[in-house]
Amino acid sequence: MLQFHPLTIAAVEPETEEAVRVTFDVPADLADAYRFVQGQHLTLRTDLDGEDVRRTYSICAGTDEGRLQVAIKKVDGGRFSTWANAALKPGDVLQVLEPTGRFHTVLEPEAQRTYVAFAAGSGITPILSIIRSTLATEPHSRFTLFYGNRTTAGVMFREALEDLKNRFMGRLSLFYLFSREPQDTELFNGRLDAGKARAFCRGLINPQAVDAFFLCGPGGMIEEVKTVLAEAGVPDERIHAELFLTGPAAPPPRRTERPAPAGGTDVTVWLDGRATRFDLSDPDATLLDAALAEGMDLPFACKGGVCCTCRAHLREGEVEMAANYSLEPHEVEEGFILTCQARALSKTVVVDFDKV
Numbered sequence: 001m002l003q004f005h006p007l008t009i010a011a012v013e014p015e016t017e018e019a020v021r022v023t024f025d026v027p028a029d030l031a032d033a034y035r036f037v038q039g040q041h042l043t044l045r046t047d048l049d050g051e052d053v054r055r056t057y058s059i060c061a062g063t064d065e066g067r068l069q070v071a072i073k074k075v076d077g078g079r080f081s082t083w084a085n086a087a088l089k090p091g092d093v094l095q096v097l098e099p100t101g102r103f104h105t106v107l108e109p110e111a112q113r114t115y116v117a118f119a120a121g122s123g124i125t126p127i128l129s130i131i132r133s134t135l136a137t138e139p140h141s142r143f144t145l146f147y148g149n150r151t152t153a154g155v156m157f158r159e160a161l162e163d164l165k166n167r168f169m170g171r172l173s174l175f176y177l178f179s180r181e182p183q184d185t186e187l188f189n190g191r192l193d194a195g196k197a198r199a200f201c202r203g204l205i206n207p208q209a210v211d212a213f214f215l216c217g218p219g220g221m222i223e224e225v226k227t228v229l230a231e232a233g234v235p236d237e238r239i240h241a242e243l244f245l246t247g248p249a250a251p252p253p254r255r256t257e258r259p260a261p262a263g264g265t266d267v268t269v270w271l272d273g274r275a276t277r278f279d280l281s282d283p284d285a286t287l288l289d290a291a292l293a294e295g296m297d298l299p300f301a302c303k304g305g306v307c308c309t310c311r312a313h314l315r316e317g318e319v320e321m322a323a324n325y326s327l328e329p330h331e332v333e334e335g336f337i338l339t340c341q342a343r344a345l346s347k348t349v350v351v352d353f354d355k356v
Contacts, residue, residue: 038133039104062132120217148192317349
């Protein structure tokens with residue numbers, strides 16, 4: 001099971017007026033634990049006024065750079081992001097979960113591939129790691145990025161992207177879109193939406209020749225671009241998407257009107273080789289929230305069905321997931337669930353956090 005470790009902050013650097021880059025000092029004895037794959041993320045945990053606050057941020061460094069770094073963009077009402085931008089400093093210590101996430105493809109040095117990414121706002125963070133790692137690892141591959149923002153001032157990692165373009169001459173193509181700052185070319189004015197994606201597929205890329213697409217940003221943008229790529233005949237397995245949440249998720253709604261079992265559910269949770277049993281009487285409680293209320297220290301982060309930190313195997317019983325943005329279809333078929341989204345539908349439920 002993934003574990004939190006205390007990591008000291010080595011550097012906090014401004015990225016834009018509303019975002020900072022945070023670099024962690026990883027001790028030698030934890031180097032293997034924090035070795036990451038491009039596109040993965042970290043869950044940061046701290047105590048704010050007596051409350052255990054956790055947020056997930058994507059790693060922005062490349063796999064060959066020898067550093068562990070995330071970017072934190074301040075969002076309206078974002079308790080953790082506002083605190084981090086205002087108060088976080090070198091020498092501070094945060095609890096950091098080991099890297100996790102499946103937003104990537106396997107890189108092969110001999111491969112000659114074409115990649116395309118669509119990113120909006122802070123959705124550039126994992127994309128930057130993917131671009132850095134891909135261009136360094138696959139010297140014969142090419143990458144194209146369509147990156148949407150409101151204005152030039154709000155563009156995260158613009159200098160880093162331009163440096164990559166100069167370093168990997170002819171292998172990285174960058175296209176910026178601005179919704180509140182006019183450009184000379186009308187094609188790049190406005191939001192990154194279905195209309196823009198169709199225009200790009202007609203004039204700038206051949207979607208059938210792209211080996212992998214990476215989409216990261218708000219849910220609306222992701223769904224619109226997915227639809228366009230599907231219309232263009234791109235197979236689902238070539239489209240990789242990661243939704244960005246900007247704050248703590250609301251409790252998931254029920255998907256159906258099917259009632260919870262009368263009299264509650266007998267729940268057993270396996271964690272680190274030990275079984276803990278409790279009675280679940282609240283029909284609206286998710287398995288994760290119910291277990292946390294019982295005092296169990298389970299792995300979780302976003303509670304929105306996005307990060308997959310709370311993934312567990314359903315050994316016995318039946319549950320209903322309100323949402324799933326991270327489990328692959330084959331994982332669902334194999335019985336894995338997101339406990340932050342799962343409500344009990346049977347008298348007995350057994351979940352196993354130890355199975356991988």
